[in-house]
Amino acid sequence: MQTPLSTSDAITVRDLRKTYRIREGGSWRGKTRDIVALDGISFSVPKGQIAGFIGPNGAGKSTAIKILSGILRPSSGEVQVNGLVPWTNRVAHVARIGVVFGQRTQLWWDLSVGEGLALLRDIYGVEPERFARNRARLADALDLGGIMDQSVRQLSLGQRMRAEIAASLIHDPDILILDEPTIGLDAPSKLAVRAFVHELCQDRGTTVLLTTHDMHDIEALAERVIVIGHGRILADSPFEDLRTTTLSERILELDFHDTPPELTLPAGASETAREPHSITITFDPRQIPAPALVAHVGHLPGLDDLRISRPSIDEIITRFYADHAA
Amino acid sequence: MSLRPYLTAFGLQWKIGLRYRIAVVAGLVAQMWFGAVTLMAYASVYHAAPDVQAPLSLRQAMTYTWIQQSLFTLLPLGCLPAIGDAARTGAIVYDLLRPVDMWNWWLSASLARLLGNAVPRAVLLACVAGPLAMLVGLGAWSLAPPASLISAILALVSITLGALLSATIVMGWNILTARTLSPLGSYAVGTPLAVLLSGMLLPLPLYPDWIRPFLLVQPFAGITDIPIRIYLGTPIPGGVATGLGLQIFWLAALTLLGRLWMRQTVNRLEVQGA
Numbered sequence: 195m196q197t198p199l200s201t202s203d204a205i206t207v208r209d210l211r212k213t214y215r216i217r218e219g220g221s222w223r224g225k226t227r228d229i230v231a232l233d234g235i236s237f238s239v240p241k242g243q244i245a246g247f248i249g250p251n252g253a254g255k256s257t258a259i260k261i262l263s264g265i266l267r268p269s270s271g272e273v274q275v276n277g278l279v280p281w282t283n284r285v286a287h288v289a290r291i292g293v294v295f296g297q298r299t300q301l302w303w304d305l306s307v308g309e310g311l312a313l314l315r316d317i318y319g320v321e322p323e324r325f326a327r328n329r330a331r332l333a334d335a336l337d338l339g340g341i342m343d344q345s346v347r348q349l350s351l352g353q354r355m356r357a358e359i360a361a362s363l364i365h366d367p368d369i370l371i372l373d374e375p376t377i378g379l380d381a382p383s384k385l386a387v388r389a390f391v392h393e394l395c396q397d398r399g400t401t402v403l404l405t406t407h408d409m410h411d412i413e414a415l416a417e418r419v420i421v422i423g424h425g426r427i428l429a430d431s432p433f434e435d436l437r438t439t440t441l442s443e444r445i446l447e448l449d450f451h452d453t454p455p456e457l458t459l460p461a462g463a464s465e466t467a468r469e470p471h472s473i474t475i476t477f478d479p480r481q482i483p484a485p486a487l488v489a490h491v492g493h494l495p496g497l498d499d500l501r502i503s504r505p506s507i508d509e510i511i512t513r514f515y516a517d518h519a520a
Numbered sequence: 521m522s523l524r525p526y527l528t529a530f531g532l533q534w535k536i537g538l539r540y541r542i543a544v545v546a547g548l549v550a551q552m553w554f555g556a557v558t559l560m561a562y563a564s565v566y567h568a569a570p571d572v573q574a575p576l577s578l579r580q581a582m583t584y585t586w587i588q589q590s591l592f593t594l595l596p597l598g599c600l601p602a603i604g605d606a607a608r609t610g611a612i613v614y615d616l617l618r619p620v621d622m623w624n625w626w627l628s629a630s631l632a633r634l635l636g637n638a639v640p641r642a643v644l645l646a647c648v649a650g651p652l653a654m655l656v657g658l659g660a661w662s663l664a665p666p667a668s669l670i671s672a673i674l675a676l677v678s679i680t681l682g683a684l685l686s687a688t689i690v691m692g693w694n695i696l697t698a699r700t701l702s703p704l705g706s707y708a709v710g711t712p713l714a715v716l717l718s719g720m721l722l723p724l725p726l727y728p729d730w731i732r733p734f735l736l737v738q739p740f741a742g743i744t745d746i747p748i749r750i751y752l753g754t755p756i757p758g759g760v761a762t763g764l765g766l767q768i769f770w771l772a773a774l775t776l777l778g779r780l781w782m783r784q785t786v787n788r789l790e791v792q793g794a
Contacts, residue, residue, distance in 0.1 A: 265616040267787055289619035300614040304536060316528040317618050 203274075204369055204401035205239040205262065210271030212257050212425075231257040232268070233425035241368075242399040244391070246416030246433075248406065250515055254425040255405050259373055262403065263293050276368055289318060292362035296374035299354065300361055301346045307357045308342040311364055318365035325364065332360040335390055352383035359390065369401045370394070376408050388414045409507040421514065428518045433507075440517065441510045444484060446475040448491060449499040457494075463487055525620045530632040533602070537636020544640050551589040551645060558585045559661055575725040579664055580752050584723045586663040587748050590645035593637035594682070595714040595743060596689035597707065600630045603694045604703025612698060622786060623779050626694050631687035638683075667753025674760055675751035681767040682743045688774045689714075689739065695778065695785050719745040725754060733757070739774060742767040 212232040217225075231254045239245045249255050260266035261273060264280035264287045273280055278287045294300075301310040308329075315325045333339050336356040341349060349357060355375065362370060372391070376384045392415060394400050404416060412419055412433060419436060421429040429436055446463075448454065454473045457465060462481025467474035477487055484502055491497070505513075559582050566578040576584060598604075603626065606612040618625065646663060653662035666672035693706035715721050717740035724735045724745045735741060736757065746763040749756050756763040 260613075263613075263617060265613055284616075285619045285621070288617050291617075293614075293617050295610075295613060298609060298611045298613065300611065300617075302532070304539070305532075313528055313532065317525045317620060319522055319524060 202240065203238040204241045204243075204276065205237075205403065206272075206274045207238065207258075207262075208236045208272040209234045210236070210258070210261065210268050210273060212254075212261065212266070212268045230425050232261075232271075234271070235422065235425070235427050237420055237427060237430055239401055239403065241401055242395060244395050244402040244404060244415050244417055246404050246406070246412040246419040247422065248409075248412060248419060248511070249422035249428075253423045255422055256373070258422070259371060259403070259405060263291065263371060264288050289365070290367055291369045291371060292365070292367035293371045294355075294358050294362045294373065294375050296355065296358075296372075296377040299346065299358065301354075301357055303347045304345065306343050306345050307338060307349070307360075310346065310357075310361060314361055314364050320365050324366070328364055328366065329360075332363060335393065336360050337386070351378050352380060352386075355379060355383065355387065356390075359387065363394070367400070369403070372402060372404045372406075374406050374408075375404070376406065376411055384408070384411070391415055409511055413507050423515065423518055429514070436514065437504075437507075437510055440514045441505045442480065443476050443478050443505065445503045445505070446477060446484075446487060446491070447501045447503070448473045448475070448494070448497060450494075450496045451498050452496045455494055455496070457491070460487070460490060525618070526624050526628040529625055529629040533600070533629045533632035534636040536602075537633050538640065544644070547593065547641055548644055548648075551592055551641070552648065555585055555589040555645075555649065556661075558589075576723060576752070576754060579660075580754060581723060581726070582661060583664040583752060584719075584725075584748050586645070586649040587751065588718075588720050588723070588744055590642040590649070591638055591679075591744050592720065593641060594634050594686055595718055595720065596634075596686045596693060596710055596740075597714050598690075598710045599693040599697040599703050599706040600626065600633055600690060601703070602629065602633075603697055604706070607697045607701045607703060612701075616786065623691070623782055627687055627691055630690040630694065631683065634683060634686055634690065664752075666751050671751055671753045674764075675747050678747035678750050678764060678767065679744075681764065681771060682747050685739065685767055685771050685774070686743045688771060688778060689743075691778045691782075692774070695781050699785055714740060714743075717741070718743050719748075723748075725749065737766060739770040742770050 210232050211230075211234050214229045214231055215226050216229060233254075235254075235258065247255055247258070257266065261268050262275060262280060264275075264284045267281045275287060276290050278290075280287045301307065302313065305313070311329055312325075314320075315322075320328070333342065336359060338356060338360060341353050341357065344353075346354065346357065359372075359375065370391075375391075376387055379387065388411060391402060391404070395402055402415075404411065406412060417432060419429070419431065419433050420427060421436070449472050451471070453470065454468065457473065457475075459465065459475065460482050463475055463477035465473060466476045475487070475491075477484075488500065488502075491500070562578060562581045562585070566574070566581070574581075603612070603615075606615060615622065615625070650663040650665075653659065666675060689710075693710050696706050696709070697703045717735070717738055719725075719735075719741070724732070724741055727735055736745075746756065746767060750760055750763060
């Protein structure tokens with residue numbers, strides 16, 4: 195190791211690389227091919243931050259998450275989580291992190307939620323008083339009171355996910371890794387999960403690393419978003435910055451009670467759609483501020499209504515991936 | 521290092537093993553049936569050739585069969601079902617996320633599952649094939665008592681080693697399952713090997729002379745064959761000490777190899793997707 199990695203950060207990653215060797219054709223003598231999943235990524239997450247970790251399928255997110263969790267060994271690079279190297283200090287490392295893989299279950303199908311939590315208490319060696327405290331707190335915050343005695347196989351997806359999150363936190367981990375925690379959940383359950391994670395970070399200073407394909411999770415939770423593609427970091431900034439640099443344009447929609455008139459628009463604005471009773475204008479607010487554009491079109495004959503909107507987060511991300519060929 | 525996680529894993533699998541009471545009864549009926557058929561076959565073979573000096577007497581062969589049948593679920597027939605399920609669903613990643621020694625964690629679970637399945641069946645079958653059979657006048661077909669008190673004590677020690685050895689072999693199937701992400705291979709390889717080499721199909725002492733030394737020194741003999749020989753008081757080449765020594769040797773050797781294989785597996789385990 196060269197210069198020691200900073201210890202004030204909860205997670206530090208430096209020049210992390212992982213290459214998978216796969217055998218082609220599946221035969222014994224088949225040729226092998228190397229697939230680069232991570233091609234030198236570096237970032238750090240300070241204590242108590244919620245960092246969103248996003249990227250298209252196959253970008254290398256899962257590989258990075260597995261390395262940070264201590265269940266996969268990188269090809270090269272340095273990682274410290276809570277000052278420990280995950281894959282060399284596996285047991286000490288995993289005792290201090292909590293992980294939720296949204297698509298897998300860590301609770302036991304045959305047991306009730308309460309029995310499962312008690313089992314985790316024994317596995318992590320949580321003292322009885324601390325366990326009772328945490329259990330009560332999590333049951334309250336995640337609304338588990340009614341399902342503590344139900345066996346896991348009987349839970350709905352939303353109930354199960356809340357139980358999974360409780361299971362990942364019963365030992366007070368300093369770092370919580372959430373891999374698609376809202377996948378398949380209905381809107382109220384998603385909101386409940388987001389609110390809980392937000393509180394956890396605020397009240398307890400837990401560091402959260404969140405991967406998701408639901409950009410609303412990112413918008414609601416992450417102070418910062420790390421975008422990964424082709425095994426490299428494409429962006430690492432607050433979400434608003436990503437919006438400004440990727441897709442700063444706004445949309446102005448005009449409704450008319452008759453056929454819309456022909457328009458002459460100022461520089462920076464252009465007509466992008468025309469319907470029998472409406473016109474859509476896309477404009478760059480840096481070239482033509484919204485008030486000026488509204489003033490320009492406000493006097494048009496037959497104008498009923500107008501709306502200004504921003505592109506959705508999904509559109510921004512789609513554009514970002516396209517710009518980076520990710 | 522705290523023992524608590526391992527006791528917890530043991531307790532959980534023990535409970536799951538006991539949960540399937542109907543399976544215990546069904547298994548008992550099947551094993552009584554197979555036992556009875558085997559006994560009748562032995563009876564006709566032994567009566568057809570009364571002059572042949574067999575390595576086991578008819579009564580010993582019958583007792584051997586009863587004990588084998590009662591311990592069928594102690595054999596390492598495949599991986600621990602929970603690990604098979606976890607490998608298929610990908611939940612096996614969570615096993616790697618627990619702050620425990622993976623070998624001991626899986627071993628305690630595997631041992632508990634074997635015992636949870638085998639102990640109730642063995643006790644029930646022993647009662648039916650032993651005292652109950654004698655009471656109803658089937659004494660000639662019944663499970664004979666141990667050769668002596670010493671034999672009984674040594675057999676108990678030996679079967680304990682046998683259970684540990686079986687759980688260690690199950691660990692091999694568990695690792696195979698983790699590597700292939702499917703439990704099927706472990707059953708395809710494990711079941712025939714265990715049934716054949718443990719003496720379940722035919723008591724190992726009844727095989728031809730030339731193959732018997734090999735059958736005694738292979739690890740599956742240590743699960744049930746050696747304990748049963750000690751129980752019956754039939755001579756083991758080299759004596760009881762050799763029998764127990766072989767069990768301890770295989771236990772140590774397979775633990776060492778298994779731990780190495782496990783470390784190598786954990787390092788390359790790449791769970792799909794996520």
